[in-house]
Amino acid sequence: MASIRLEGINKTFGKNKALRNVSFQVEDGEFFCILGPPGAGKTTTLRIIIGLETPDEGKVYIDDEIVNSVHPSKRDLAMIFQNLALYPDKTIFENIASPLKRLKLDEQEINSKVVEVAKQLRIDWMLKKKPAQLSGGERQRVAIGRAIVRQPxxxxxxxxxxxxxxxxxxxxxxxxxELQTSLKETFIYATHDQVEALSMADRIAILDKGVLQQIGLPGEVYRYPENSLVATVLGNPSMNFITCRIKENKDKVCLIHEAFSAISDKDALSTDVLSSLNTGKDLMLGVRPEDIAISLQKPTEPSVMGEIYVTEPLGNKTIVDVKLGEDIIKVIDGPSFKGEPAQTIWIRMNEAKLHLFETKSRKCVYHASEDSPVRIDSVHP
Ligand SMILES: Nc1ncnc2c1ncn2[C@@H]1O[C@H](COP(=O)(O)OP(=O)(O)OP(=O)(O)O)[C@@H](O)[C@H]1O
Ligand SMILES: [Mg+2]
Structure with a gap:
């Protein structure tokens, strides 16, 4: 078991800044995901931790010991790559056993360790086969088996x-x-797939263009994204952003859009929102597709009129693209949604689940809540 800490890591390839001042700590036994789009710097981060790449600046700690100058083979970490390379001519048994052979363990010990790991991964029945005889998923299990067998x-x-x-x-x-729960070991897992991150991680670090955007529990980063990038990376379809003009009305702040206005008490808002008010900068209203209800008939509650642009039935749900003035937003509805393109519909946004973002910096400046919602008024009463 080990805790791993990065402190102020910078890494440049030629003119390309791959990592900018990246710091985080992964606790002992934690499943930590690094989530980011292609080119974010995920692989570079892992390669720096394992020692295949040297940072230009910053320190790497394993269990409070600085390992910058420790050779990769002495760091006692295992890395599993996207393109796993099994030895094609060796059996599955020999593939899994190869790291133990290098450690010169005796045959009986190797045998019992390989069998134990193979059972754990449910690949014990294929130990005599060669990699070419296995499916992609089975081969991946073998690669994982080979990494865990020497208990890094x-x-x-x-x-x-x-x-x-x-x-x-x-x-x-x-x-x-399951494996991580039973091994209780530290996992650092890089992915561009938000579902993987949300479903497996104890904590998620969102990385983009070499900059760490936010670290937190999956529920926390999903519910309280610190900027529109984090809000976009998590969620499918991702959060809708609707640009609004900001206006003051006595003790209220109004966000004005063609189809609705969003109103909030000035007292409840952050100083960042109020400074946008002073400079007259536009703000973006952020709302997740699942936080919008859609009706084909005008509901009695206040609602906003829009028009169906296109519908996408996905079996267990329907994604409806709705035109609100010039904007198109995505709404998730049930599998039996019956609307047609160009049909008028009404939507209601969950007023406790709205977010406000600065347009330029993309920073989130307000998260609405049950106690201080953002009220949505229709311009078509
Ligand atoms: N050896 C290298 N030489 C030059 N540039 C590199 C090298 N390795 C990485 N880079 C650059 O550093 C940046 C980060 O790359 P990295 O491979 O870490 O991203 P990533 O998040 O793993 O992306 P992907 O999801 O595509 O695997 C990219 O712009 C990449 O082109
Ligand atoms: Mg990569």
Missing amino acids: SAYLMDEPLSNLDSLLRLEMRLTLK
Whole structure:
């Protein structure tokens, strides 16, 4: 078991800044996900931790010891890559046993360790086969088996499931989570897949263009994103952003849109919102597709009129693209949604689940709550 800490890591490749002042701490036994789009710096972060890459600046700690100048083989970490390379001519047994052979363990010990790991991963029945005889998911289990067999103090995984089809990915997510729970070891898992991060991680770090955007519990980063990038990366379809003009009306702040206005008490808002008010800058209203209800008839409650643009039935739900003035937003409804394109509909946003973002900095300046909601008024009463 090991805790791992990065402190002020900078890494540049030529003119390309891959990591900018990245710091975080992964606790002993934690499942920590690094989530980010392609080119975010996920692989570089893992390669720096394991020692395949040297940071330009900053320190890497394993269990409070600085390891910057410790050789990768002495860091006692295992890395599982996206493109796993099994030895094609060796059996599955020999593949899993290879790290133990290098450690020169005796045959009986190797045998019992390989069998134990193979049982844990439910691949014990295939030990005599060769990699070519296995499916992608099975091969991935073998690669994981080979990494865990020598019991390193932490595991680094670089998009290990991205080459698998969606059904296998789902199965492997469960396998990995189960494995981590039973091993109680530290896992650092890089992925661009928000579902993987949300479903497996104890905590998620969102990385973009080499900058750490936010770290938190899955529920926390989903519910309280600190900027629109985090809000976009988490959630599918991702959060809707609607640009609004900001206006003052006595003790209220109004966000004005063609189809509605959003009103909040000045007292409840942050100083950032009030400074946007002073400078007259636009703000973006953020609302998740699942926080919007849609009706084909005008409801008695206050609601906002829109028009169906397109519908996308997905079996267990329907994604409805709704035109609100010039904007198109996504709404999630049930599987039996019956609207047609160009049909007029009414939507109600969950007023306790709205967010306000600065347009330029993309920073979140307000999260509404049950106690201080943002009220939505229609411009078509
Ligand atoms: N060896 C290298 N030489 C030059 N540039 C590199 C090298 N390794 C990474 N980079 C650059 O650093 C940035 C971060 O790359 P990295 O591979 O860490 O991203 P990533 O988040 O793992 O992306 P992906 O999801 O595509 O795997 C990218 O802009 C990449 O082009
Ligand atoms: Mg990568």
